[in-house]
Amino acid sequence: MRRLWTVLLAVVLVSTVAGPATAAEPPQGPAGDAFYTPPSPLPAGADGDVVWWRPLPDQSGARGYLVLYRSRSATDAPIAVSGRVLVPTAPWAGAGPRPIVSVASGTRGIGDRCAPSKFQPDYEKPLFVDAMLSRGWAVAITDYEGLGTPGLHTYVVGRSEGHTVIDAARAATRLPAAGLAAGGPIAFSGYSQGGGGAAWAGELAPSYAPELTVAGITAGGTPADLDVVAKSLDGGIGFGFLLLSALGLDAAYPELDLPAYLNDRGRTLYTTQQDACVDAVFGYAFGHIADYTTANPLATAKWQARLAENKLGARPPKAPVFLFHGSGDEIIPLSQAQTLRSQYCAAGVPVTWGTYLGEHVTTLAFSAGDVVGYLADRFAGKPARSNC
Structure with a gap:
């Protein structure tokens, strides 16, 4: 009996020293479009777990990985989401683990062929992703819910976007091939649709991912109030974005039953534009809701x-937030972003607010250097300067 207790005690001590068993390395997924179709049923796991992955062709100074990972929909159902993880080839020379920026992409469209991991041109890459990689940071880029993977993309739906942006960062640390440690500093960054995704990730992270160390958030051209944005787009040059938004909301919440409100023209659009990419948006410039609906x-x-x-x-x-907007933004009204700034400031969030002289697209370019500089200061541990 004494020998039995000795053996049991030894097992307990070894288990305690060794810690919990590590999860098995996720498998490599199939090549081509088959990568984006998750196994059914979806394997059990936690939000952010990698279902499978594939190496991407190396780019200058960075290794790339295509990942399929677990996340949650707008209604908290478990889903699989695709995305990319980019890691500089040079060793991280800073203190602590290598930082990770989870980038929320701007509008690509709603069809699977429009997924950021497929769609070209990748306009964020030369503007700020390359600069992030050159500073030694890893970058995770979600494709969002239903963009590449089965189902219609839930365009501009906040909880869905926030979940997928957060879980892209988690997935980056759970892909052994990437060599990224958990527990390091994380940032969320995006513009336009991505500004919404980054801001939603920032708002949801304290409850959805309390284990993450969020160092900072940058959100520009942010659609903070969809009702205000919709009223502004109706009849405007960006009316096509309103059409995408209606399709995205209907995909997330089937009880909205968008087809019930459509006239013949609207039903044709509904059935023919579910694979539309962003280049189709401006074909609907200056349209009105009344052109496509009975109510x-x-x-x-x-x-x-x-x-x-x-x-x-x-x-x-x-976490501290850099909010910014173009003074002449013709797509997403400046006023509703200013309201978000006021709300964050009133709640004590350290907000750095920036207004750029320009419209929606040029502001993305004008702000890129400031975005990277802001995140560099947060990763360096410098206190954020609020101009509330």
């Missing part, structure tokens, strides 16, 4: 409830 769905109680649910500002981030 305005946005005026109904159930649509208004979902729009309100997707309004930023109710859950202030715990």
Whole structure:
């Protein structure tokens, strides 16, 4: 009996010293479009776990990986999401683990062929992703829900975008081939649709991913209030973005039943544009909701409830935020971004606010250096300067 207790004690001590068993390395997935079709049923696991992965062709100074990872939909259902992880080839020379920036892409469209991991040109890469990699930071880039993977993309739906941006960062640390450690500093960064994704990630992270060390958030051209944005787009040059948004909300919340409000022209659009990429958007410039509907769905109680649910500002981030916008933004109104700034400031969030002289697209280019500089200061541990 004494010998048995000795053996059991030895097993307990070894287990304690060794710690919990490490998860098996995720398998490599199939090549081509088959990569984006997750196994059914989806393997059990935690949010951010890698389902499978494949190496991407090396680019100058960085290794790349295509990943399929677990996340959650707008209604908290488990889903598989595709994305990329980019890691500099040079060893990290800074203190602590290598930082990771989870980049939320701007609008690519709603069809699977428009996924950021497939779509060209990759306009964020030369503007700031390359600069992030050159500083030694790893970059994770989600494809979002239903963009590449099965189902329609839930375009501009906040909880879905926030979940997928957060879980891209988690997935980066759970891919052994990438060599990234958990527990290091994380940032969320994006512009336009990506500004919404980054801001939603910042708002959700304290409850959804409390284990993450979020050093900072940059969100530009942010659609913070979809109701205000929709009213501005109706009849404007960016009306096509409103059409994409309606399709995205309907995909996330089937009870909205968008087809019930459509006239013949609207039903044709609904069935023919579900594979549309961003280049198709401006073909609908200066259109009106009334051109495609028998009644305005946005005026109904159930649509208004979902729009309100997707309004930023109710859950202030715990990390400092760089919010910025173009003074002449013709797509996403400056006023609703200023309202978000006021809400964050009132809640005590350290907000650095920037306004750039320009419209929607040029502001992305004008702000790129400031975005990278802001994150460099956060990763260096410098206190954020608020101009609330």
